[in-house]
Amino acid sequence: MEYNTVQKLKEEWGNKPCDHPRFEKVYYTGAFLINYACTQCGADFTIAQKLEIEELRKKQRHRVF
Numbered sequence: 001m002e003y004n005t006v007q008k009l010k011e012e013w014g015n016k017p018c019d020h021p022r023f024e025k026v027y028y029t030g031a032f033l034i035n036y037a038c039t040q041c042g043a044d045f046t047i048a049q050k051l052e053i054e055e056l057r058k059k060q061r062h063r064v065f
């Protein structure tokens, strides 16, 4: 996802709550940046934060069953 797209998503989404269903790598003029962004609201995440959320979801999924 392009950096500019992320900024646009952020503007359009505003302050609504989001559970960040999907992450995409953010790149800028062809070069990958380290950050990930939510494809729904455009919030920024570091790789560590992204992994943490995914781990948390795995655990939550296990708790449900």
Ligand SMILES: [Zn+2]
Residues within 6 Å of the ligand: 018, 019, 020, 021, 038, 039, 040, 041, 042, 043
């Ligand atoms: Zn989000």
